[in-house]
Amino acid sequence: xxxxxxxxxxxxxxxxxxxxWVPFVGCHAAKLLGVGADEFFRSADLIVKGVQVAAERxxxxxxxxxxxxxxEAEAMGCELQWAPHNPPSVAxxxxxxxxxxxxxxxxxxxDGRFPIVLxxxxxxxxxxxxxxxxxxxxxxxxxxxLHLLGTDIFYNMIDEPExxxxxxxxxxxxxxxxxxxxxxxxxxxxAVVDPMTSQISPDNFHEFVTPYCIDIFDYIRSKxxxxxxxxxxxxxxxxxxxxxxxxDSLSIDENIPLDYVRDMCQxxxxxxxxxxxxxxTMLFGSVSDNVNDAMNCIAIGGNKGFILSPGCDMPFxxxxxxxxxxxxxxxxxxxxxxxxxxxxEGIEVTLPDYTDPTKVYIDxxxxxSESCAPCQYTMExxxxxxxxxxxxxxxxxxxxFKEAVAxxxxxxxxxxxxxxxxGEIAFVSIIPDNDELRNAFIAALKKKGx
Amino acid sequence: xxxxGQLVVMASPCxxxxxLNALNIExxxxxxxxxxxxxxxxxxxxxxxxxxxxxxxxxxKMPAVLINGEQITAGTILxxxxxxxxxxTYSEEDGLSTL
Numbered sequence: 001x002x003x004x005x006x007x008x009x010x011x012x013x014x015x016x017x018x019x020x021w022v023p024f025v026g027c028h029a030a031k032l033l034g035v036g037a038d039e040f041f042r043s044a045d046l047i048v049k050g051v052q053v054a055a056e057r058x059x060x061x062x063x064x065x066x067x068x069x070x071x072e073a074e075a076m077g078c079e080l081q082w083a084p085h086n087p088p089s090v091a092x093x094x095x096x097x098x099x100x101x102x103x104x105x106x107x108x109x110x111d112g113r114f115p116i117v118l119x120x121x122x123x124x125x126x127x128x129x130x131x132x133x134x135x136x137x138x139x140x141x142x143x144x145x146l147h148l149l150g151t152d153i154f155y156n157m158i159d160e161p162e163x164x165x166x167x168x169x170x171x172x173x174x175x176x177x178x179x180x181x182x183x184x185x186x187x188x189x190x191a192v193v194d195p196m197t198s199q200i201s202p203d204n205f206h207e208f209v210t211p212y213c214i215d216i217f218d219y220i221r222s223k224x225x226x227x228x229x230x231x232x233x234x235x236x237x238x239x240x241x242x243x244x245x246x247x248d249s250l251s252i253d254e255n256i257p258l259d260y261v262r263d264m265c266q267x268x269x270x271x272x273x274x275x276x277x278x279x280x281t282m283l284f285g286s287v288s289d290n291v292n293d294a295m296n297c298i299a300i301g302g303n304k305g306f307i308l309s310p311g312c313d314m315p316f317x318x319x320x321x322x323x324x325x326x327x328x329x330x331x332x333x334x335x336x337x338x339x340x341x342x343x344x345e346g347i348e349v350t351l352p353d354y355t356d357p358t359k360v361y362i363d364x365x366x367x368x369s370e371s372c373a374p375c376q377y378t379m380e381x382x383x384x385x386x387x388x389x390x391x392x393x394x395x396x397x398x399x400x401f402k403e404a405v406a407x408x409x410x411x412x413x414x415x416x417x418x419x420x421x422x423g424e425i426a427f428v429s430i431i432p433d434n435d436e437l438r439n440a441f442i443a444a445l446k447k448k449g450x
Numbered sequence: 451x452x453x454x455g456q457l458v459v460m461a462s463p464c465x466x467x468x469x470l471n472a473l474n475i476e477x478x479x480x481x482x483x484x485x486x487x488x489x490x491x492x493x494x495x496x497x498x499x500x501x502x503x504x505x506x507x508x509x510x511k512m513p514a515v516l517i518n519g520e521q522i523t524a525g526t527i528l529x530x531x532x533x534x535x536x537x538x539t540y541s542e543e544d545g546l547s548t549l
Contacts, residue, residue, distance in 0.1 A: 067465060068465075069465050081472070086468055088468075089468045089469065089471070089472035146469070151476070151477060151527055151530065152529075154527070155531060195466035195469065196466075196527075198466075232464065232465075232466035233466055233470075233525060234525060253464075253466075255525075278464055279460060279462075279498060280498060283462055312464035312465060313464050313465045314464070315462040315463065317462050
């Protein structure tokens with residue numbers, strides 16, 4: 001199963017052999033290329049190169065071709081404000097500035113930056129897309145309506161519901177046409193990114209978003225593609241409503257508990273993705289913080305229908321090594337990462353004498369059981385399984401310390417958490433059930449006649 | 451009575467925060483143009499730990515709007531109508547009503 005198949009399998013809500021990883025690289029790709037975001041988003045060559053570099057460097061299983069929620073708005077007359085280190089922002093709202101809905105037209109492949117973006121998407125699908133899932137991101141209908149109307153939309157939903165529905169229907173048509181253009185380039189997944197729905201109530205979502213999203217996702221499915229609904233912000237109250245929009249998958253940020261979304265999505269037979277913390281972890285955290293966050297997400301997400309991703313598009317300045325740390329967790333080579341980021345020169349460790357006939361040595365290699373949930377479960381499992389057994393020596397090696405990384409290397413352990421018994425790797429990235437673990441301990445004791 | 455607003459944002463936002471920031475800036479700009487009793491400033495935080503440097507900021511969710519040192523929003527959009535109503539109903543005793 002290659003990377004693309006892994007993502008598509010997860011999107012179909014299937015059990016996957018490992019967690020697929022989809023870094024939401026937007027303006028961050030500009031940083032990787034050493035250019036400004038304002039230059040990046042207006043050049044097909046840079047977009048293609050940026051996606052290629054990010055996908056390779058971060059060993060992505062899938063990646064967005066572009067993360068720009070202003071593209072459709074710009075093509076319909078919204079002015080943009082550009083910045084070197086941020087995505088552009090919408091600076092004017094045609095429907096609040098005197099234009100009528102009838103004055104607007106659905107953008108085509110000739111409008112705004114669509115010629116650039118569609119050219120880039122075709123090239124990305126032909127290259128990076130050979131073995132990685134390419135996401136085509138469209139601005140969701142509510143966020144697009146907000147771009148067109150500005151904050152008037154919040155009162156219009158109350159004062160002018162019919163007019164608001166007309167705007168939403170127009171935005172739905174824009175979404176469907178944009179999705180069609182993207183699908184024609186060969187993208188594998190259409191993501192409907194509607195972060196501003198976090199600003200409205202479930203009732204308003206039900207009335208003004210759900211029917212239009214259903215049309216969009218039904219259209220995507222009718223074309224044989226899969227669709228994912230992305231939301232950012234505290235949209236917990238709307239999650240169940242989102243699950244009824246006919247999307248294949250939901251993607252959320254750190255404002256919503258991942259276990260809540262997992263349970264809700266599984267109830268509706270949907271896959272889900274998220275939610276590495278963007279600011280605290282990815283932008284400002286250490287490599288260990290990123291390993292920890294990714295492991296916690298994977299522990300909660302499980303191996304059925306879960307895609308690991310950041311909560312939203314990664315800020316420009318996210319340190320590259322933090323994304324590489326997440327990739328190391330997914331690909332099972334945290335040891336190499338830790339050795340690279342924490343050189344072990346001068347660090348000497350002595351392993352226990354595993355031939356000692358009087359003891360059996362249980363070594364747990366963790367990030368830190370005090371902060372990493374899977375590591376905590378592992379240590380609890382070991383202690384529970386060892387209850388009543390004598391002659392066991394249990395040691396936790398926390399790889400946030402260099403000495404523990406050295407132990408990890410000596411034992412040949414590549415991922416965490418790992419349980420070794422008398423120097424032999426026994427359980428990797430899995431928390432065995434109590435009987436299995438206890439029996440393994442007993443077998444090791446018997447082997448030494450204990 | 452004079453009102454001074456602060457829009458507190460993170461310096462390196464994601465796309466969703468860029469949209470929220472822009473809409474809040476529009477609102478504060480519009481109200482400041484309409485009312486002589488209102489002014490505002492943009493406060494950009496370089497790091498989450500800098501939250502403590504903004505007096506009155508209680509909820510660490512951006513963008514946040516404070517009026518006269520009292521936080522009134524966190525991670526949400528403030529519309530001009532809502533802000534005007536808030537300022538018009540200001541009570542010397544109770545301060546700002548909540549949105």
